[in-house]
Amino acid sequence: MLEGALKSYRACFLIPCYNHGSTVSGVLEFLGGFNLPVVLVDDGSDIHTKNILQEASRPAHISLVTLNENQGKGGAVKAGIKKAHELGFTHAIQIDADGQHDLDALPKLLQSSKARPEHLISGKPIYDDTVPKARLYGRYMTHIWVWIETLSLSIKDSMCGFRAYPIEKTQHVLSKYDIGSRMDFDIEILVRLYWENCEIDFIDTKVIYPEGGVSHFDALWDNVKISWMHTRLFFGMLPRAPKLIARHFKKPSTSSVNAITHKTSNTNTAISSEDSKGNEPHWSRTQERGTVLGIKLLLAIYTLLGRKVFNVILRLVMRYYHLTGTRARTASEQYLFQLKAYAEQQNIELPKDLTSYNHLLSFGHTILDKLAAWKGDFSVDNLSIHGQDQFESMVENKQGVLILGSHLGNIELCRALGRRHSHIKINALVFTEHAERFNSVMKAVNPSSDLNLIQVSSMGPDTAILLQQKLEQGEWIVIVGDRTSTSKESRSVWANFLGKEAPFPQGPFMLASVLKAPVFLLFGLRDDNKTKPHFNVYFEHFSDKIVLPRKTREQSLQEVVQQYANRLQHYTLKAPLQWYNFFNFWTLSSQHHDNKDTK
Numbered sequence: 262m263l264e265g266a267l268k269s270y271r272a273c274f275l276i277p278c279y280n281h282g283s284t285v286s287g288v289l290e291f292l293g294g295f296n297l298p299v300v301l302v303d304d305g306s307d308i309h310t311k312n313i314l315q316e317a318s319r320p321a322h323i324s325l326v327t328l329n330e331n332q333g334k335g336g337a338v339k340a341g342i343k344k345a346h347e348l349g350f351t352h353a354i355q356i357d358a359d360g361q362h363d364l365d366a367l368p369k370l371l372q373s374s375k376a377r378p379e380h381l382i383s384g385k386p387i388y389d390d391t392v393p394k395a396r397l398y399g400r401y402m403t404h405i406w407v408w409i410e411t412l413s414l415s416i417k418d419s420m421c422g423f424r425a426y427p428i429e430k431t432q433h434v435l436s437k438y439d440i441g442s443r444m445d446f447d448i449e450i451l452v453r454l455y456w457e458n459c460e461i462d463f464i465d466t467k468v469i470y471p472e473g474g475v476s477h478f479d480a481l482w483d484n485v486k487i488s489w490m491h492t493r494l495f496f497g498m499l500p501r502a503p504k505l506i507a508r509h510f511k512k513p514s515t516s517s518v519n520a521i522t523h524k525t526s527n528t529n530t531a532i533s534s535e536d537s538k539g540n541e542p543h544w545s546r547t548q549e550r551g552t553v554l555g556i557k558l559l560l561a562i563y564t565l566l567g568r569k570v571f572n573v574i575l576r577l578v579m580r581y582y583h584l585t586g587t588r589a590r591t592a593s594e595q596y597l598f599q600l601k602a603y604a605e606q607q608n609i610e611l612p613k614d615l616t617s618y619n620h621l622l623s624f625g626h627t628i629l630d631k632l633a634a635w636k637g638d639f640s641v642d643n644l645s646i647h648g649q650d651q652f653e654s655m656v657e658n659k660q661g662v663l664i665l666g667s668h669l670g671n672i673e674l675c676r677a678l679g680r681r682h683s684h685i686k687i688n689a690l691v692f693t694e695h696a697e698r699f700n701s702v703m704k705a706v707n708p709s710s711d712l713n714l715i716q717v718s719s720m721g722p723d724t725a726i727l728l729q730q731k732l733e734q735g736e737w738i739v740i741v742g743d744r745t746s747t748s749k750e751s752r753s754v755w756a757n758f759l760g761k762e763a764p765f766p767q768g769p770f771m772l773a774s775v776l777k778a779p780v781f782l783l784f785g786l787r788d789d790n791k792t793k794p795h796f797n798v799y800f801e802h803f804s805d806k807i808v809l810p811r812k813t814r815e816q817s818l819q820e821v822v823q824q825y826a827n828r829l830q831h832y833t834l835k836a837p838l839q840w841y842n843f844f845n846f847w848t849l850s851s852q853h854h855d856n857k858d859t860k
Contacts, residue, residue: 270375272425273298273350277337278358282310285358289317292356295367299323300353302341305331324348334422335446339435346428352378353431355424362423363467370464374425381430381451381459384423384466403448403487405561410494411455412505412574417463419448430459445490452494456501458508502574503581560632568629568794575625583618589843593617596846600837603760615837623789623838627671630787630794634673639794644674648800651781656685661732663778664739665769665803667829670839672739674785674798688731689739690715690724725775732778739783742769742825743842745849753849754818756826759833763847765822773807780804782828786836799832 274292276299278285285301292299303314305328318325326344328337338355345353352374356362362384373382407419434440434453441449455461498505563571583590594617604611633639646652655662666672672689715727728738745753745766753764773780782801787794803825809817833840 269351270378271350272352272354272371272374273300273345273348275300275302275338275341275345275353275355275426276358277302277304277334277341277355278306278310278314279304279331279334279337280306280310281358282306282313284360285310286313286317288356288358288360288364289323291364292367295371297322297354298348298350300326300341300345300348302326302328302337302344304328304333304337333441333443333446335440335444335450336442338446339440339442342426342428342431342435346432351428353426353428355422355426357422361468362421366423366464366466370423370425370466373462373464377460377462379427379430379460381427381454381461382425383418383451383461383463384421384468385418385463386421386468387465388468403491405565406491406495407448407452409562409565410452410491410498412498412502413455413509416451416455416461419451421466421468422447423466427459430454430457433457434459441486441490443486445486448487449490449494456497456505499573499577502577506578506581507585560636563629563632564636571629572626575629576622579618579622579625583621586621589621590617592843592845593620596620596840596842597837599759599761599847600833604834606760609834611834611837620838623787624841624843626787627839627841630671630796631673633794634671639674639796643794644796644798645788646798646800648802651802652800655779655781659735661735661778662737663732663773663776663780664737664783665742665773665780665825666739666783667741667743668841669743669829669833670784670786670836671796672741672783672785674796686731686734686736687739688715688728688736690728690741725772728772729776732776738776738778740769740772742766742822743829743846754822756819756823758826758830758846761847763826764849765826767818767822770807770818770821770825771809773804774809777806780807782825784832786832786839801828803828 274295274297276285276288278301289299289301299322301314301318301323303311303325306314311327314325317323324344326340328340332340341355342353354367354370354374356364356367366384370382370384374380403419404417407416408414431450431454434450434457437457438449438453440446440453451461562574597615597617597620601611601615603609630639731738743765745764752767754767754770755762756765757763758765780803782799782803784799784801786797786799788797804821807821809821
């Protein structure tokens with residue numbers, strides 16, 4: 262198949278030119294060594310450049326397209342692609358006439374285009390010290406907008422004019438959309454091609470800004486056009502959001518906005534779109550969606566566009582995810598069924614609209630809350646602290662404590678609690694392999710982040726020694742008590758939760774008894790009745806020291822876990838849509854094979 266594609270691969274160079282008479286001859290001379298036809302576009306140049314282009318087009322392999330009036334770079338490229346299509350070429354290799362691009366990268370561009378003829382291949386600029394700083398920073402802002410408009414991070418640069426266009430696909434897009442003709446063209450054509458399922462690949466390309474070079478960028482009007490273009494593309498993205506998201510499910514390696522369902526921080530929520538067939542896997546083994554880059558994209562949307570726009574996108578994303586995420590939807594429905602049955606039995610009034618869609622949507626809102634907490638946007642002004650006296654006493658004593666959290670609400674709010682106390686360091690234990698990556702994400706989001714993720718696979722002696730040292734230094738240890746162990750799942754304690762026996766992990770409670778530290782509970786629940794982000798944080802004393810006597814260890818452990826389950830149930834009934842264990846919580850998986858070598 263590739264051999265047939267190579268035989269039908271017919272490329273030409275496409276050079277738009279506007280008053281670059283002093284440099285275009287050198288570009289053409291360099292291209293002569295490639296033995297490819299050239300489509301040269303005179304974009305209404307001055308008489309000096311016209312004469313040079315007329316002379317340059319004498320060889321038979323160079324076709325000159327003359328535009329009587331200046332159309333802009335985009336207009337010239339469109340005219341050149343149309344001409345190349347008429348001449349029967351399959352690919353147009355766009356090269357600027359001003360000599361900015363390092364043409365030593367041209368062989369790699371051609372090779373990549375031949376290897377993947379259906380893809381658009383673009384240069385990814387590597388700048389030297391000649392680049393104007395304002396231009397460089399402006400490009401970064403454009404990149405962020407393009408990532409939002411495509412709900413993807415796959416377009417690494419959208420402004421480089423060093424490209425290999427697949428002409429059929431490009432002509433289809435040009436005939437379908439009214440694309441800008443000036444400096445906005447390079448950006449818009451990439452976004453539109455991406456929308457039409459054209460994959461875009463990149464190669465590194467050195468770019469220089471020659472001394473005395475001619476720039477046709479109009480700082481006022483080109484920026485106005487680019488701003489208007491981004492506005493149109495953003496609103497054009499909204500109805501396409503489900504389709505754009507679906508692309509990432511077909512290609513898991515591609516970073517995308519579906520990181521909305523990523524396992525964030527110690528809320529490593531296991532959600533998968535696979536159908537529930539056969540035995541349930543352990544929560545930690547379900548396939549996660551999203552990447553670290555995806556989280557950065559979400560943060561960019563939130564930072565640039567604000568919470569309201571983020572929420573509009575979120576509704577579209579979660580509506581699609583609700584339709585396709587079979588396992589998450591099923592787990593949500595199981596939980597809501599159990600919740601409603603228990604509430605009816607106990608004559609407890611629940612909020613209305615307890616649906617699986619609203620459950621997933623609530624999770625999406627909590628993801629944004631986590632990003633905002635990491636970024637440092639929340640302070641005690643966003644919180645109503647219940648149990649503040651106990652919290653202040655703990656801070657004043659500078660005593661290390663163990664905090665039991667859960668997958669109810671947003672435990673990252675402990676950062677907001679500790680912000681005004683710079684000496685407090687928070688350590689969150691996580692039981693997956695993603696701790697290191699999320700540590701790096703939080704540092705990128707907020708270099709002064711005081712939340713540290715500690716990856717553990719089991720509650721062994723090494724873990725206990727490490728945590729004991731941190732407690733002695735007055736640090737906080739945060740661990741969730743509602744997820745069974747990744748390595749010793751069957752070592753669970755069954756406790757009544759919402760009217761049904763459910764497995765809780767032994768590890769957090771055994772660890773607390775070994776550390777002999779004061780134990781507190783922390784629940785951070787979003788108040789959805791408020792227009793601005795506001796949270797009720799419940800800081801509750803659990804035990805001065807958990808004691809599990811050897812003779813009655815099993816019974817004592819059962820009592821402690823049931824006490825935790827009772828408090829978890831109490832707060833779950835306060836905010837039932839903020840319970841984010843998206844798996845069948847009341848069963849163990851069929852994959853709980855303990856490591857028998859670990860004592």
